[in-house]
Amino acid sequence: MKKMKLVVGVILLTLIGCTPLEKKQSEEERILLPTVSREAYDVTISTMSEGQFIPQTDIIHTGQNVAIAENAVTEVKLNGIDQVNIAKKQVRNKLAYNGSSTTPFTGSFAAVVGVHKHYLEEYKDGKLNGYKIWYSEAGRVGMREPYVDGVRNGVQETYYRNNGKIRSKITYSGGRVSGLMSWYDTKGNMIYQEDFKGGNGEWIAYWDNGQVREKGRLANGLANGEWRYFTQKGELEKVTIFRNGSPTSQEWHK
Known part of the structure; x- marks a missing residue:
């Protein structure tokens, strides 16, 4: 609803x-x-x-x-x-x-x-x-x-809105996540990195304040299984189940 x-x-x-x-x-x-x-x-x-x-x-x-x-x-x-x-x-x-x-x-x-x-x-x-x-x-x-x-294909880059510094770098190949993903804090320090070899690994994204925004796993470059989404205060907002990149169910907690 x-x-x-x-x-x-x-x-x-x-x-x-x-x-x-x-x-x-x-x-x-x-x-x-x-x-x-x-x-x-x-x-x-x-x-x-x-x-x-x-x-x-x-x-x-x-x-x-x-x-x-x-x-x-x-x-x-x-x-x-x-x-x-x-x-x-x-x-x-x-x-x-x-x-x-x-x-x-x-x-x-x-x-x-x-x-x-x-x-x-x-x-x-x-x-x-x-x-x-x-x-x-x-x-x-x-x-x-x-x-x-x-x-x-290549590296997608996002930037912090307040100072223009790099926020994340995510590598794509053939339209899917494959290769290095890096997240940085507002001062430019790396806070997380994952190498999606073959498009497989754990995905974590962050809010501007450093709190985890979402967390899940990729398989062959696509979201699979349970993904958790959080508010900027760190509260669980929703849980979504993916299959080959498409959501199959979703449960709201906030």
Whole structure:
């Protein structure tokens, strides 16, 4: 019931042009919103396949930001590269196009709210090639993740919103977590590291205050078994059971 109310709330608030919690949260808090259900995401900005595991972070809820970007950039050139309002993106046969164009898109789709860029995707020949980048309202990068031919490959990096220092580095191969994952405190000191050889190992993510945010195990790069999620105070919030990256059951404790 809690999950259903959250999804409905996101849809209604998107329609009226504001983001969830906007009236209750400070400007800084709205930069990094809490985890929401998968159904609440604006899937038009993603090339993820059904059931693909997405590590939950509190960087930026892109679906909400993109949904209100009605007055974002139209079409400009930045260093000779096309930059287009993401609202004009169309996906046909798994390739991205600029509106009704018949040529697969090369350039960047961007979401800009007011004078602030919130989100960017880089394409070549209709496929994600380059980065997806999420920004704070102050223009600071919150998360950057690399793509090759539409699939996450390389090191995803997240940053602390208050000082811009590195927060985490997570290695992907073929769209799945594989290789080193490292988390750092606000001073730049490493607090946790795991090497997901073959995509297998224990996943731990942290809040800005150093408390554990979520904990579970990956098998072949996908979430499997019991995953526990905690509040910033360290209280157990929910337990989700995954099978090959897809949730099969969920129990709320808060």
